[in-house]
Amino acid sequence: MVRVLVSDAISEEGLAPLRTSAHIDIVQKNVSEAEDELHTFDALLVRSATKVTEELLAKMPKLKIVGRAGVGVDNIDVDAATKRGIVVINAPNGNTISAAEHTFAMMAALVRRIPQAHISVKSREWNRSAFVGNELFGKKLGIIGFGRIGSEVAKRARAFGMTVHVYDPFLTKERAEKLGVSIHSLDEVLAAADIITVHTPLTKETRGLLGTENLAKTKKGVYLINCARGGIIDEQALIPFLESGHVAGVALDVFEQEPPGDHPLLAFDNVIVTPHLGASTVEAQLNVATQVAEELLHFFEGQPVTSSINLPALSKDVYEKIQAFYHLGRKLGLIASQFMNIPVQELSVTYAGTVADLETTYITRSLLAGFLRPRVASTVNEVNAAMVAKERGITYGEKFSDETHGYANCISLTVHGENKTFTIKGTHVPNYGDRIVHFDGVTIDFAPEGHLLYIQHHDRPGMIGKVGNVLGAHNVNIATMQVGRQEAGGKAMMILSLDKPVDDAVLQALAQIDDIETVKRLEA
Ligand SMILES: NC(=O)C1=CN([C@@H]2O[C@H](COP(=O)(O)OP(=O)(O)OC[C@H]3O[C@@H](n4cnc5c(N)ncnc54)[C@H](O)[C@@H]3O)[C@@H](O)[C@H]2O)C=CC1
Numbered sequence: 048m049v050r051v052l053v054s055d056a057i058s059e060e061g062l063a064p065l066r067t068s069a070h071i072d073i074v075q076k077n078v079s080e081a082e083d084e085l086h087t088f089d090a091l092l093v094r095s096a097t098k099v100t101e102e103l104l105a106k107m108p109k110l111k112i113v114g115r116a117g118v119g120v121d122n123i124d125v126d127a128a129t130k131r132g133i134v135v136i137n138a139p140n141g142n143t144i145s146a147a148e149h150t151f152a153m154m155a156a157l158v159r160r161i162p163q164a165h166i167s168v169k170s171r172e173w174n175r176s177a178f179v180g181n182e183l184f185g186k187k188l189g190i191i192g193f194g195r196i197g198s199e200v201a202k203r204a205r206a207f208g209m210t211v212h213v214y215d216p217f218l219t220k221e222r223a224e225k226l227g228v229s230i231h232s233l234d235e236v237l238a239a240a241d242i243i244t245v246h247t248p249l250t251k252e253t254r255g256l257l258g259t260e261n262l263a264k265t266k267k268g269v270y271l272i273n274c275a276r277g278g279i280i281d282e283q284a285l286i287p288f289l290e291s292g293h294v295a296g297v298a299l300d301v302f303e304q305e306p307p308g309d310h311p312l313l314a315f316d317n318v319i320v321t322p323h324l325g326a327s328t329v330e331a332q333l334n335v336a337t338q339v340a341e342e343l344l345h346f347f348e349g350q351p352v353t354s355s356i357n358l359p360a361l362s363k364d365v366y367e368k369i370q371a372f373y374h375l376g377r378k379l380g381l382i383a384s385q386f387m388n389i390p391v392q393e394l395s396v397t398y399a400g401t402v403a404d405l406e407t408t409y410i411t412r413s414l415l416a417g418f419l420r421p422r423v424a425s426t427v428n429e430v431n432a433a434m435v436a437k438e439r440g441i442t443y444g445e446k447f448s449d450e451t452h453g454y455a456n457c458i459s460l461t462v463h464g465e466n467k468t469f470t471i472k473g474t475h476v477p478n479y480g481d482r483i484v485h486f487d488g489v490t491i492d493f494a495p496e497g498h499l500l501y502i503q504h505h506d507r508p509g510m511i512g513k514v515g516n517v518l519g520a521h522n523v524n525i526a527t528m529q530v531g532r533q534e535a536g537g538k539a540m541m542i543l544s545l546d547k548p549v550d551d552a553v554l555q556a557l558a559q560i561d562d563i564e565t566v567k568r569l570e571a
């Protein structure tokens with residue numbers, strides 16, 4: 048049974064995909080209510096209220112996936128999750144329209160002073176001259192961060208007759224042209240815009256992006272909007288600009304601390320606020336909950352997840368194509384790691400044939416995870432494999448080649464250790480399975496499955512019989528045996544597949560046989 052903790056308010060209807068599975072048990076409690084059972088959950092579903100910290104993750108040793116029903120994952124310690132091999136997913140576009148519409152509503156409310164006029168009339172006043180606003184028509188809107196929400200805001204701004212000036216270092220000219228906006232430097236946007244709205248994630252680079260220095264570069268009388276994340280506009284830095292009248296008004300849906308408490312900004316008449324409502328529509332909440340619930344379901348059914356923050360995106364089609372190689376990669380890594388049971392500096396993976404045209408990043412991650420598994424005590428999987436390799440000083444790289452050795456596809460792994468290099472090559476044969484076709488300089492053919500025994504010896508008559516006798520004497524049954532050699536009378540090897548793992552006594556007895564150089568157990 049998969050146990051899912053839903054710790055924030057998430058659309059009940061959106062959770063329906065999870066409820067269709069008899070294998071999923073959903074518990075709706077906040078983290079403190081679930082304190083005593085945190086160690087039992089396999090999945091955690093949150094919005095922004097739950098802070099998924101290192102400390103919380105440490106209390107959830109079974110956790111495999113964290114789902115964020117929304118976009119921003121700044122309430123999740125993604126690095127800590129990655130280190131633990133926990134997949135983090137979000138619902139990247141379920142609330143885009145709601146957030147863009149809310150931004151636009153805030154913009155209109157800000158320049159027409161609607162919240163202030165509303166309070167006035169409700170107070171039984173009728174003071175029309177106090178609420179003269181500005182038109183949006185003909186104004187320059189500066190958008191900082193032109194992703195999903197920024198671009199939806201731009202579409203609406205153009206419909207209102209505004210010109211849109213964008214700053215986004217990752218925006219291409221083609222996309223800007225397609226959406227009828229112009230690309231500028233940050234300084235140009237700050238200097239030109241009548242209204243500035245921010246739509247970036249909160250990162251090291253964007254925290255305090257609109258601070259004292261940049262606010263000073265804005266036009267006198269500028270309006271500012273933050274419906275993205277508290278902290279992108281520096282709240283303390285804003286105060287003198289509001290006091291001097293340099294900033295004509297600010298609309299905030301988000302705050303550095305939520306709730307903001309008795310924040311000095313709340314005292315300004317021209318600061319209008321909402322309590323983080325950008326995504327608070329029935330439609331958005333249904334969308335994000337459904338998206339993240341479906342992804343969770345896919346994850347536990349062994350299907351690919353497409354909106355992971357710490358895994359490369361993978362469509363179902365691509366996943367189906369790479370699945371076999373993913374498995375082969377894992378086995379190549381696992382066997383190589385045991386064979387090269389010494390410190391290793393570098394892994395080099397070469398893809399040839401049909402596999403070279405696929406999403407190899409995923410296969411390499413799987414191979415790396417297979418390689419690291421016998422070497423690390425903690426969980427290692429495709430989520431944290433790259434991080435764990437880096438921590439251990441192991442570098443890795445991918446190459447592509449035409450050399451398939453006669454197979455339709457071939458994955459070759461070369462491991463560089465201290466004074467030793469080892470190469471293993473494998474292929475996947477549809478409807479037959481994985482085969483190892485090259486092992487430490489010798490052409491061979493065996494299935495990388497189960498309890499394997501590697502024996503390297505000199506090519507002499509009678510070796511197979513001698514090995515068979517020793518194993519028989521120890522009551523070890525041989526399921527399959529493959530032999531190969533570099534040249535007649537030279538280096539030769541046997542790979543035996545056994546019904547059970549052998550103990551050290553068997554290895555020692557085999558090593559006593561004349562002409563046997565090396566004996567190793569390999570679990571695949
Ligand atoms: N108020 C609310 O309830 C909601 C807030 N949000 C927030 O809105 C923000 C934007 O969301 P999306 O548009 O979906 O994200 P997105 O990922 O589609 O777009 C973000 C854009 O910011 C740009 N960017 C990143 N660093 C930048 C920098 N240093 N300077 C300028 N641009 C930079 C990226 O290139 C990207 O185009 C996020 O912070 C998200 O958490 C999202 C939904 C609801």
Ligand SMILES: O=C(O)CCC(=O)C(=O)O
Nearest residue numbers: 094095117118119326327
């Ligand atoms: O869950 C919410 O209401 C907040 C949405 C949000 O801020 C986001 O998706 O980034």
